[in-house]
Amino acid sequence: MNTSLLQELCEARGVPGQEEAVRRIVRRELNSLTDELRVDPMGNLYATFPGASDAKIMIAAHMDEIGFIIKHIDDKGFLRLQTLGGFDPRQLFAQRVLVSKIEGGTVPGVLCYATKPTHLMTTPDKEGPQLDQFFVDTGLTLEEVKNSFEIGGMVTLDRGFTCCGQGFAAKSLDNRVGVFVMIEALRKMSKCQFTVVAVATTQEEIGLRGATTAAYQVRPEVGIALDTTIAADYPGGTPEGQVTTLGGGVGIKIMDGSLISHPRLVKQMREIARHHDLPHQMEILPRGGTDGGALQRSGAGCAGITLSIPTRYIHTVNELVYASDVQAAIDLLACYLNQAETGQIETAELQLEE
Numbered sequence: 327m328n329t330s331l332l333q334e335l336c337e338a339r340g341v342p343g344q345e346e347a348v349r350r351i352v353r354r355e356l357n358s359l360t361d362e363l364r365v366d367p368m369g370n371l372y373a374t375f376p377g378a379s380d381a382k383i384m385i386a387a388h389m390d391e392i393g394f395i396i397k398h399i400d401d402k403g404f405l406r407l408q409t410l411g412g413f414d415p416r417q418l419f420a421q422r423v424l425v426s427k428i429e430g431g432t433v434p435g436v437l438c439y440a441t442k443p444t445h446l447m448t449t450p451d452k453e454g455p456q457l458d459q460f461f462v463d464t465g466l467t468l469e470e471v472k473n474s475f476e477i478g479g480m481v482t483l484d485r486g487f488t489c490c491g492q493g494f495a496a497k498s499l500d501n502r503v504g505v506f507v508m509i510e511a512l513r514k515m516s517k518c519q520f521t522v523v524a525v526a527t528t529q530e531e532i533g534l535r536g537a538t539t540a541a542y543q544v545r546p547e548v549g550i551a552l553d554t555t556i557a558a559d560y561p562g563g564t565p566e567g568q569v570t571t572l573g574g575g576v577g578i579k580i581m582d583g584s585l586i587s588h589p590r591l592v593k594q595m596r597e598i599a600r601h602h603d604l605p606h607q608m609e610i611l612p613r614g615g616t617d618g619g620a621l622q623r624s625g626a627g628c629a630g631i632t633l634s635i636p637t638r639y640i641h642t643v644n645e646l647v648y649a650s651d652v653q654a655a656i657d658l659l660a661c662y663l664n665q666a667e668t669g670q671i672e673t674a675e676l677q678l679e680e
């Protein structure tokens with residue numbers, strides 16, 4: 327597995343609307359596979375692989391990570407934050423961040439909670455932590471802060487990538503691992519009968535926004551999103567609520583909060599996985615959405631599905647995936663695309679029966 331590429335993707339910084347650094351990496355990688363690359367006004371990057379048929383399979387993997395932008399600089403130089411994406415405030419204590427400077431580059435900062443120091447507390451805090459009480463201390467003087475930062479500047483959690491047991495831990499495996507799966511599956515794709523449009527999308531974490539406009543442009547017959555999903559197979563979870571397990575293989579999504587996958591696509595994916603002995607698990611995620619929901623509902627609609635990479639501790643700095651699940655996701659997508667080449671998969675088959 328090309329771990330160094332996954333690491334590079336995870337350590338790149340990109341909150342919704344500011345995905346440039348991630349897009350540069352994706353563009354570099356896809357450039358070696360096709361000449362047909364373009365970027366739209368939303369920042370979505372399209373890589374087209376023309377096939378004999380005009381029928382299109384669109385793949386979507388979002389580039390953005392949850393993070394912050396600077397909302398306010400106070401008169402002591404502390405930075406107040408606007409969150410972009412779904413943070414659990416309990417996971418934000420004792421974190422470090424990187425703050426983008428006006429002229430480029432970053433400055434480290436510590437993420438702090440607006441409360442009395444624990445030494446000075448007499449009664450424990452009754453309320454749970456509130457997201458809007460976090461601020462950033464860069465240790466710079468007020469003048470330095472004013473010269474370095476501006477409202478809207480990006481602030482991301484600072485945590486390196488590490489190989490961890492059977493897999494990897496990093497801050498933004500959601501969804502750089504999905505982007506990685508897309509790139510690696512395209513490398514394994516032989517010529518596809520259908521036109522394949524792979525899109526690295528933007529602004530998923532705040533409502534599937536990039537994929538919505540991208541699917542409107544592409545108008546695919548089949549839409550496949552790649553994303554992480556919850557693996558709550560650790561203390562605190564329940565067997566019926568774990569959604570997926572690490573090491574259980576690629577998740578074939580039956581539904582999430584944004585999407586009910588097309589039943590025939592679910593069946594095809596499961597049959598391909600069985601045929602090729604690829605570890606897989608069926609996934610039902612009661613809440614939360616993926617780009618698959620945007621693809622399915624674009625224009626007049628298309629047959630949509632999401633393939634998932636099971637991930638523990640999603641939306642924390644220590645998201646954790648297993649290499650075997652990542653590989654299974656790459657293999658299943660590549661097998662699907664290559665099978666489409668042989669004509670074994672007809673988009674016409676995807677009409678639901680009366």
Ligand SMILES: [Zn+2]
Pocket residue numbers: 388500501530553554
């Ligand atoms: Zn995601």
